[in-house]
Amino acid sequence: MRYLLTILIALATLAAQAGPPQILLDVARFRNLNKVEKGAEVEIYVTVPTQPLTYRQRAPKSFQSSAVVTLDILKADGTSAYHEVVTLKPPVLTDTTIAIKNPLSFLKRVMLPDGKYTLRGTVKDQYRSANGETTLEKPLVLEAPTGPFMTDIVLLSRPAVKGGSDDNFSRGGYRLTRAPSGSYGRGADNVFFYTELHNAPVGQELRVHYHLTTPDGSAADADAALTPQAGRPTPVVGQLPMGPLPDGPFTLFIEVYGGPGNKKLLTGHRAIGQHSTAEFAPGAAAAPH
Known part of the structure; x- marks a missing residue:
């Protein structure tokens, strides 16, 4: 029981020190070469640093975090042009004090007609209830x-x-x-x-x-x-x-x-x-x- 209490205190301390999860959104706009459906091919490169994530013990000397990323592209009228949810699970660590925890990244390509949009990315730390979610928005203008x-x-x-x-x-x-x-x-x-x-x-x-x-x-x-x-x-x-x-x-x-x-x-x-x-x-x- 004392061992379990020590682990819980350590995890709570790590969560408090880590701050909210982070998300980086890099957007590159290319032209859609399809002559029939003219528009843009949007590359969304998402990076989630794993340092701020909460690590939960799965077994002795086995810790892992988990994050859910939600991507939305909204049209000018607020309706959805694209929606996807991606779950990220960093590699298992034997020690949560390890200084270097590599970030996780993935890339999505979305075909869209020319126009004005808003890109919204949300990351949620699955092992933290308080201060465990961050949302980032970027304007997205597509034109020929x-x-x-x-x-x-x-x-x-x-x-x-x-x-x-x-x-x-x-x-x-x-x-x-x-x-x-x-x-x-x-x-x-x-x-x-x-x-x-x-x-x-x-x-x-x-x-x-x-x-x-x-x-x-x-x-x-x-x-x-x-x-x-x-x-x-x-x-x-x-x-x-x-x-x-x-x-x-x-x-x-x-x-x-x-x-x-x-x-x-x-x-x-x-x-x-x-x-x-x-x-x-x-x-x-x-x-x-």
Whole structure:
């Protein structure tokens, strides 16, 4: 009985120290290439840090947490365009004092007509009743640009790999490993990225300029040549060194130039990330259960 009471007190202490559960929502909008049903293909990359979750003892030296994630996409009138519930069960731990508990991530792809939506993600700690739920909302605007344009930039934790299986983690013929919320932690020495170029002039080589900058003025730049593909989007992949960047937020700009001497700006896009050498960045994805 005394052993059980000690365990209950320890678990209660862990729950009190952990704070509410957390959820990260990364959204990337791509164009739906279906000519009949025009619209967007929305990638929702969900990450749940496991540090704040409550761990319940299942057997001697066996502890596990559990979280339920609810995803909703609401139309402008409040009606549902998408709804799904996913249960996440992190690996069993032998000791709840283990400092590094890897986050769990999964990715969903949703086809939607163009329009205005709200993305809502809710995570619920299944082993905690008080302060055990967190909801995050993001506006989601889907529209078809005219002329050359780039889709959202996806920040990656490792280089995009050509080939591989055709699943949710592949796009444009590349295998992508996302950096949740654009976070790069200890040991990261490069920013990797992927986007797609649409409606660019075919038959000429274009110049792509990459610019990485921080609020204090630190920067890294690079140029590359790109020949657009006819009839389909052109993948744009690359990397820039993290070395000159201090800790804190950074902005990645990708610009495409064409015309005489490749001096005319055709299109551009940006993505915002975070660099922190004091902590580990969230790891790769795990399949939901």
